[in-house]
Amino acid sequence: MIKNEIQFILNDRLTKVNNFDTNTTVLNYLRESKKLIGTKEGCASGDCGACTSIVVELEDNKLNYKSINTCIMLLYSLHGKQLITVEHLANDKLHPVQQSMVDNHGSQCGFCTPGFVMSMFGMYKNKIQPTNNNIDEYLAGNLCRCTGYNSIKKATKKMYSYGKKDKFTSDEKKITKILKSIQKKDVLISNESNKFYIPSNLKNLINYTIKSSNFEFVSGGTDLALEITKKNKTINSLIYLGNSKDLNYVNIKNNYLNIGSSTPINKLIPVLKKYYPSFASMFYRYGSTQIRNVATIGGNLGSASPIGDTLPILLVLNAKLVLQGKKQRIINTNNYFKSYRKTSLQSNEFIKEIQIPILKKHILKCYKISKRHDDDISSVFVAYLLNLQKNLIIDIQIAFGGMAAIPKVASKTQKFLKDKEFNLSNLNKSRKFIEDDFKPLTDMRASKQYRKLVSKNLIERFFIEVKTNKSHTIESI
Numbered sequence: 001m002i003k004n005e006i007q008f009i010l011n012d013r014l015t016k017v018n019n020f021d022t023n024t025t026v027l028n029y030l031r032e033s034k035k036l037i038g039t040k041e042g043c044a045s046g047d048c049g050a051c052t053s054i055v056v057e058l059e060d061n062k063l064n065y066k067s068i069n070t071c072i073m074l075l076y077s078l079h080g081k082q083l084i085t086v087e088h089l090a091n092d093k094l095h096p097v098q099q100s101m102v103d104n105h106g107s108q109c110g111f112c113t114p115g116f117v118m119s120m121f122g123m124y125k126n127k128i129q130p131t132n133n134n135i136d137e138y139l140a141g142n143l144c145r146c147t148g149y150n151s152i153k154k155a156t157k158k159m160y161s162y163g164k165k166d167k168f169t170s171d172e173k174k175i176t177k178i179l180k181s182i183q184k185k186d187v188l189i190s191n192e193s194n195k196f197y198i199p200s201n202l203k204n205l206i207n208y209t210i211k212s213s214n215f216e217f218v219s220g221g222t223d224l225a226l227e228i229t230k231k232n233k234t235i236n237s238l239i240y241l242g243n244s245k246d247l248n249y250v251n252i253k254n255n256y257l258n259i260g261s262s263t264p265i266n267k268l269i270p271v272l273k274k275y276y277p278s279f280a281s282m283f284y285r286y287g288s289t290q291i292r293n294v295a296t297i298g299g300n301l302g303s304a305s306p307i308g309d310t311l312p313i314l315l316v317l318n319a320k321l322v323l324q325g326k327k328q329r330i331i332n333t334n335n336y337f338k339s340y341r342k343t344s345l346q347s348n349e350f351i352k353e354i355q356i357p358i359l360k361k362h363i364l365k366c367y368k369i370s371k372r373h374d375d376d377i378s379s380v381f382v383a384y385l386l387n388l389q390k391n392l393i394i395d396i397q398i399a400f401g402g403m404a405a406i407p408k409v410a411s412k413t414q415k416f417l418k419d420k421e422f423n424l425s426n427l428n429k430s431r432k433f434i435e436d437d438f439k440p441l442t443d444m445r446a447s448k449q450y451r452k453l454v455s456k457n458l459i460e461r462f463f464i465e466v467k468t469n470k471s472h473t474i475e476s477i
């Protein structure tokens with residue numbers, strides 16, 4: 001059975017909608033239709049955080065509060081969730097995070113303030129005890145041009161002193177009940193030539209996909225929505241993968257970490273920390289908390305951008321990709337990228353699962369080089385996977401992002417290093433092979449000369465960190 005409307009809770013009201021264009025963003029819906037103009041538009045591209053609101057999802061019978069960028073979330077992806085906007089925080093008095101902002105002088109012109117307040121509210125509802133580090137992590141997706149960050153950080157540190165429970169705590173039973181009552185049937189919104197399909201399970205997703213044409217998948221929407229907000233494109237037909245529990249999981253089987261393609265990155269970090277700490281720490285520089293709360297590895301692979309940060313890592317690990325169409329097939333990441341943003345995915349096929357081998361004897365390290373430390377796209381990204389025995393390089397896999405039209409393995413460099421002693425002299429000799437492997441371009445992120453130099457220098461950093469057994473950090477150089 002298919003429904004033709006979505007249902008969600010807008011603040012405290014069960015809301016049903018079906019009469020909006022399928023490309024409508026949550027931000028435009030709030031501001032233009034609901035006149036909830038506390039949520040601001042700064043950049044419309046997920047960079048400034050002025051539009052931050054909170055999405056609440058029911059997971060394992062618990063409410064999960066996530067900050068998100070409403071400017072790049074599509075309205076119909078709210079189905080089955082609660083959306084909390086800044087207008088709903090206060091009742092007869094300000095919410096603790098708001099009162100703390102006022103008392104600690106966290107606002108001047110106020111344009112960024114609702115976004116900061118909502119990110120702080122996200123921390124508050126997740127009971128995060130504020131430290132300098134985690135405040136930076138949670139607020140990295142919010143920009144302020146006039147207050148300066150010290151007083152905002154101070155307000156965040158002090159927010160719990162204004163009360164540890166809020167009205168949302170006492171409302172949780174009621175909200176849980178309403179979210180449970182929203183039927184988990186498939187939804188198909190069909191307006192003129194626009195379609196938005198929300199499958200409730202994998203079987204329905206496969207059936208719908210194989211008989212459809214000219215559509216795009218959307219998961220977190222953090223890449224796809226920019227086509228609408230920045231390139232002014234209309235995407236007529238969309239299939240939303242973010243509501244299907246069958247694509248949202250992480251488990252371990254037969255020494256593989258299996259990740260459902262629509263699993264948000266923030267859910268992966270705790271698991272990755274255990275097996276590949278450098279992969280996990282890379283994610284702290286992947287967009288912002290708002291981005292990581294919804295963005296997926298499936299979407300990173302789907303975009304196949306030469307600067308997608310997970311892609312060089314998946315290449316060196318030679319992760320398997322489970323592709324689902326009418327039939328299922330499994331390919332290695334090494335066979336996935338064909339040319340600029342072209343992959344071996346066929347139409348009517350989607351990425352179902354990413355299978356990452358758990359290699360206990362190998363060393364994985366990755367480095368992201370970008371102009372800004374936080375919330376920035378890589379100029380150069382590199383992943384190294386080393387199998388070392390008694391200082392002999394049994395195998396080394398090296399893959400770069402930002403150095404070619406696709407994320408690419410440094411095959412000549414690898415070949416030179418194989419079976420050599422792991423010493424600085426050999427690694428320095430390998431630098432010239434990087435020149436043979438890559439002919440990078442100049443663009444707005446970096447010049448080709450810079451890319452060449454940094455990609456050669458990174459091998460020395462890798463050597464020093466392996467030799468000194470330095471636990472992984474992914475600081476920019």
Ligand SMILES: Cc1cc2nc3c(=O)[nH]c(=O)nc-3n(C[C@H](O)[C@H](O)[C@H](O)COP(=O)(O)OP(=O)(O)OC[C@H]3O[C@@H](n4cnc5c(N)ncnc54)[C@H](O)[C@@H]3O)c2cc1C
Nearest residue numbers: 046217219220221222223224286287296298299302309351
């Ligand atoms: C502010 C900002 C910061 C960012 N920072 C980074 C960063 O640091 N590093 C980085 O790598 N990227 C970054 N990105 C890009 C983006 O967030 C990532 O590529 C993200 O992983 C995309 O996932 P998604 O689920 O949001 O993809 P979506 O936008 O939903 O989809 C992206 C593409 O993949 C396709 N797709 C999605 N899921 C599937 C699937 N299962 N099967 C087949 N096709 C699929 C879609 O059709 C679409 O073409 C940033 C984006 C923004 C807006």
Ligand code: FES
Nearest residue numbers: 042043044049071
């Ligand atoms: S308006 Fe800037 S992040 Fe949404």
Ligand code: FES
Nearest residue numbers: 108109110144145
């Ligand atoms: S208070 Fe003006 S931009 Fe932050």
